[in-house]
Amino acid sequence: MFITIEGIDGSGKTTQSGRLADWLSERTGRETVRTFEPGGCEECAELRRIILEGRNFSPEAELLLFLADRAEHVSKVILPAIREGRNVVCERWNESTIAYQSSGRKLDPDRVKDLITACGFPEPDAKIFLDIHPQTALTRILSRTKHDKFEDEGLTLMRKVSDSYRELARRGELMRIDCEGLNEEEVFTAIITALEGVSELWQSR
Numbered sequence: 711m712f713i714t715i716e717g718i719d720g721s722g723k724t725t726q727s728g729r730l731a732d733w734l735s736e737r738t739g740r741e742t743v744r745t746f747e748p749g750g751c752e753e754c755a756e757l758r759r760i761i762l763e764g765r766n767f768s769p770e771a772e773l774l775l776f777l778a779d780r781a782e783h784v785s786k787v788i789l790p791a792i793r794e795g796r797n798v799v800c801e802r803w804n805e806s807t808i809a810y811q812s813s814g815r816k817l818d819p820d821r822v823k824d825l826i827t828a829c830g831f832p833e834p835d836a837k838i839f840l841d842i843h844p845q846t847a848l849t850r851i852l853s854r855t856k857h858d859k860f861e862d863e864g865l866t867l868m869r870k871v872s873d874s875y876r877e878l879a880r881r882g883e884l885m886r887i888d889c890e891g892l893n894e895e896e897v898f899t900a901i902i903t904a905l906e907g908v909s910e911l912w913q914s915r
């Protein structure tokens with residue numbers, strides 16, 4: 711089982727991915743690899759450093775760097791795990807690229823989607839979107855010490871990205887979990903309830 715978790719910074723992806731990985735291992739009787747983008751392998755960490763360290767890349771170059779990170783991550787982590795019969799829980803995937811690089815950076819969404827399709831990345835079994843108000847997320851982020859380039863761009867970008875995720879959820883491309891006002895345990899329960907509700911996910915497993 712390959713599950714991705716999406717959402718703006720501060721939405722709870724890292725918090726929930728650990729719980730979800732433990733639950734998935736138990737539920738399926740298979741080991742679960744927990745990973746993230748950008749930077750989910752050694753070579754990817756190098757790309758992440760370049761992307762996030764604050765250089766002023768053109769939107770097109772930035773998009774290609776994120777796709778390079780995904781291509782490397784697929785090759786080094788995700789496909790090997792799937793081939794060995796492990797589950798994968800990954801923070802961020804194609805929908806992050808659509809939300810941040812097309813809506814956030816004003817690239818033509820159809821071109822971004824065409825490029826993603828051309829890459830031929832594996833399709834997740836389920837794609838979860840942790841939906842939270844940008845202001846709530848920003849308040850959580852500001853209580854952290856270290857900020858990266860994208861987090862520093864603040865509320866305007868977060869609103870655009872959030873709207874883009876919601877649109878993808880409306881079109882059925884993401885499973886939306888309304889996280890506003892829920893504590894970590896309640897969000898986790900909502901994720902599990904949503905996953906258990908998709909009977910096709912469990913039929914042949």
Ligand SMILES: Nc1ncnc2c1ncn2[C@@H]1O[C@H](COP(=O)(O)OP(=O)(O)O)[C@@H](O)[C@H]1O
Pocket residue numbers: 717718719720721722723724725726850851889892893894895897
């Ligand atoms: N449901 C929640 N309610 C309140 N705070 C939360 C909740 N989920 C996560 N947090 C806190 O918010 C911050 C951001 O969570 P994190 O999982 O790191 O988000 P992300 O990985 O999406 O950026 C962390 O300090 C975390 O402890």
Ligand SMILES: [Mg+2]
Pocket residue numbers: 723724725801
């Ligand atoms: Mg995180």
